[in-house]
Amino acid sequence: MGKAICFVLLSFHIILSLFVAEICGNKQVGALDNLHKSKLRGGSQIDRSEFKVEEFVHDDDDDDAVIVHSQKGLKEKDKIERLPGQPQVKFSQYGGYVTIDKVAGSAFYYYFVEAQRSKQSLPLLLWLNGGPGCSSLAYGAMQELGPFRVNSDGKTLYRNNYSWNYAANVLFLESPVGVGFSYSNRSSDYSSNGDKKTAVDNYLFLVNWLERFPEYKNREFYISGESYAGHYVPQLAHTILQFNKKARKTIINLKGILIGNAVINDETDSKGMYDFLASHAIISEKAAYDINKSCDFSSSNQTSECNAASDEIDKDISFIDLYNIYAPVCKNSNLTAHPNKISIVIDPCSENYVYAYLNRGDVQEALHANVTHLKYDWEPCSDVITKWVDSSSTVLPLITQFLSNGLRVWIFSGDIDGRVPVTSTKYSIDKLNLPIQTVWHPWFAYGEVGGYTEVYKGNLTFATVRGAGHQVPSYQPARALSLIKHFLQGTPLPQTKTIA
Structure with missing residues (x-):
């Protein structure tokens, strides 16, 4: 089942073949x-x-009820x-499917792990990966914060001692x-995906999943994710708030969001990326100057x-893992x-191990996945x-809305990610013009500096994770676990060495 990870970058039909990866990468x-x-690109x-919430199709008997x-x-x-090759x-x-649209025959696959202790009282945490088009099972569950990781044989699993289900009941959604x-029997659905439809379908998934697991209906609920989930997470949170308001009751008990190395504002995301690459001697100062001068990132x-x-710059970054500029490549x-x-x-080749494992028939059977026998392999993206x-x-307007509604908002950055780097996030947060409540300072985990943090008035916390790339829990699992624990507890990141 070995499959090379040297992929031509994910191609949408609307996109020209712009850049071919030179390395085995993510x-x-x-x-x-x-x-x-x-x-x-011109003519896009x-x-x-x-972003605005799209209307749902409602039940015939109740115009205000989501199906x-x-x-x-x-x-x-x-x-x-038990999963094949799984430790005790x-x-x-x-694991299983939740129907999104019976007419279209569409369903989302989920994987859910209950907390390792106190499952009756710990919150419910949803994790979303981005892409767009990438799997939270591939990355979040199997390479980042889930309870298991896949061995290099592609057949067995080992324990992740820093799994986030030490802090919450964790739900992963494809x-x-x-x-x-996740699939649809209506082929046109694969060409109609976008931010709005994803938010709608994610909400429909949630209300139906909570009906399946009613013990979590009133539980504190948090949404987390990374990368392009910087869109998914706020847009889903906004949708929840809108429908809670419309129903005049708490349908989903949303308390906060946590996003990492997140795509949140095109203009500052782009400028910050090139400034970061220049400051880390990956591209020249002239290249950063030229692209910032000639490109309008809001257009x-x-x-x-600009194209030149x-x-x-593409030539300069082709041979490194942009998700962790210092990491070895596969x-x-x-x-x-x-x-x-x-x-x-x-392991830099972990994506290949996960691909092999999740395409095994016995694994899919144990996961209750691929029940319709899809005509294509499971893929990470x-x-x-x-x-x-x-x-x-x-x-950014959604984040402003959350703060005014009392939601807890944390934004974190692995500080050696080159794709959505810490500079991008800092530039984006500056756009919010929030007063500083707690000035920039180091935070500690397990006796070492875990990163740096700043807190803003309105319940927004920004934190870096030292030595972490784009997928923070992959590169710094202990620091990531400390981060999520403090987020869920609503406690500041520790300023002393004695607290994990």
């Missing part, structure tokens, strides 16, 4: 890079207007007894349709000078006969999504 960075370039058809399908008996059927654990895990095991009409500057994508020695830090129709240029 498909997420390819998906995000292609969307970014397609939005800047992607709608970049401000909730019967979930009777489905929770018990979704329980996973004491918590319960579930979204939208066409991502991972889809770029000059030939972009092409020159040089041998083959599986091994016996598992390699386990390391806390993620979708090969069947052919178009992305809308991608708002900013989600």
Whole structure:
């Protein structure tokens, strides 16, 4: 099952073949890079207007009710007894499908792990990966914050000692349709995905999933994610708030959001990326100056000078992992006969191991996945999504709304990510013009500096994670676990060495 990870970057039909990866790398960075370039390309058809909640199709008997399908008996059927090659654990895990649209025959796949202790009282946390078009099962669950990681043999699993289900009951979702095991029987759905439709479908998934797991209906609920989930997470949160308001009751008990190395504002995201690369001696100061001068990152009409500057920069970054500028790259994508020695830090070839594992028939059967026998392999990032129709240029107005509604908002950055780097996030937060409540200072985890943090009035916390790339829990799992614990507890990141 060994499959090379040297991928041509995820190609949408709306996108020209702009950049071919020279290294064995992460498909997420390819998906995000292609969307970014397609939005800047002249004649782009992607709608970049401000995000607004789309109307739902309602039940005939109640114009205000979102469709909730019967979930009777489905929770018990979704329980996973044991995954192939899995070490013994004491918590319960579930996997299965939630119908989104019966007419279209569309359904989202989820994987859920209950907390390792105090599952009755700990909150419910949803994790979303981005892309767009990339799987939260591939990355979040199997390479970042889930309870297991895949060995180099592609057959067995080992424990992640810093899994986030030490802090919460964690739900992973493959979204939208066409991502991972999530599917639609209506082929046109694969060319109509975008921000608005994803938010709608994610909300429909949630209200139906909570019907299946009613014990979590009134539980404190948080949404987290990274990368292009910087769109998904705020847009879903906004949708929840809108429908809670419309119903005049708490349908989903949303308390806060947490986003990492997040795409949140096109103009500052782009400028920050090039400034970061120049400051870390990956591109020249002249290249950063040229692209900032010649490109209008808020527009889809770029000059030939902008395109030339972009092409020159692509040459400089082609041979490194942009998601962690100091990380080794995968040089041998083959599986091994016996598992390699386990390391806390993620193996650069892990994506290949996950691909092999999740395409095994016995694994899919244990996960209750691929029940319709899809005509294509499970992939970490979708090969069947052919178009992305809308991608708002900013989600900053949504963050402002959350702060005014009393939601907890934390934004974190792995400080050696080159794709959505700390400079991008700092530039974006500056756009909010928030007064500083707690000035910039180091925070500590396990006796060391975990990163740096600043708190703003209105309940917004910004934190860096020292030595982490784009997928923070992959590179710094202990610091990431400390971060999520403090976020969920609503406590400041520790300023002393004695607190984890």
